[in-house]
Amino acid sequence: QKEVEQNSGPLSVPEGAIASLNCTYSDRVSQSFFWYRQYSGKSPELIMSIYSNGDKEDGRFTAQLNKASQYVSLLIRDSQPSDSATYLCAVIASGGAAGNKLTFGGGTRVLVKP
Amino acid sequence: DVKVTQSSRYLVKRTGEKVFLECVQDMDHENMFWYRQDPGLGLRLIYFSYDVKMKEKGDIPEGYSVSREKKERFSLILESASTNQTSMYLCASSSGQPGSPLHFGNGTRLTVT
Numbered sequence: 001q002k003e004v005e006q007n008s009g010p011l012s013v014p015e016g017a018i019a020s021l022n023c024t025y026s027d028r029v030s031q032s033f034f035w036y037r038q039y040s041g042k043s044p045e046l047i048m049s050i051y052s053n054g055d056k057e058d059g060r061f062t063a064q065l066n067k068a069s070q071y072v073s074l075l076i077r078d079s080q081p082s083d084s085a086t087y088l089c090a091v092i093a094s095g096g097a098a099g100n101k102l103t104f105g106g107g108t109r110v111l112v113k114p
Numbered sequence: 115d116v117k118v119t120q121s122s123r124y125l126v127k128r129t130g131e132k133v134f135l136e137c138v139q140d141m142d143h144e145n146m147f148w149y150r151q152d153p154g155l156g157l158r159l160i161y162f163s164y165d166v167k168m169k170e171k172g173d174i175p176e177g178y179s180v181s182r183e184k185k186e187r188f189s190l191i192l193e194s195a196s197t198n199q200t201s202m203y204l205c206a207s208s209s210g211q212p213g214s215p216l217h218f219g220n221g222t223r224l225t226v227t
Contacts, residue, residue: 032213043221051213088156
């Protein structure tokens with residue numbers, strides 16, 4: 001079983017709709033969770049971080065964390081064509097020198113259609 | 115803003131050459147990382163460093179080595195480049211605080227012919 005799992009997509013969303021992305025992780029003691037956006041040919045850029053159960057909102061993005069169920073999700077409201085990208089979920093493994101080592105999921109490709 | 119700079123955007127090398135990929139960060143970050151990214155395989159960690167002169171193997175260290183002589187600079191070395199090392203290489207850094215995110219450089223697309 002992969003440590004961080006995402007549906008690879010593509011997730012096709014009409015412009016103006018809500019895109020919902022999910023991510024599950026296997027390390028029960030993980031404490032830090034991130035969403036990165038990656039445009040084709042570019043490097044990943046951080047869009048959200050979340051550390052506590054519940055929702056965290058930043059502009060059109062909302063991250064949701066449920067540690068009991070070991071999943072983290074990302075909602076993109078009012079999706080725009082410029083949101084078309086691959087979204088990577090990342091989790092920090094626990095402990096030691098690996099305390100800040102991120103494990104990435106395979107990414108979900110999102111296509112927003114005008 | 116954190117700036118992570120990779121010395122080359124595109125690089126073409128021949129099989130058997132020794133290749134150096136350089137990365138510099140300007141935020142006094144303790145941690146630095148080298149990943150490679152390939153279609154269908156995602157981001158895979160090659161090596162990371164949590165302090166000067168310290169290094170740890172990641173998931174795919176074979177065929178690579180690293181050097182961190184100064185805090186701001188982390189070099190990835192391909193001792194003898196092979197065609198299966200053709201890939202996008204991404205450098206990243208993070209602070210030493212637990213739970214800090216990674217900040218990535220622009221990437222180096224390496225082609226080995």
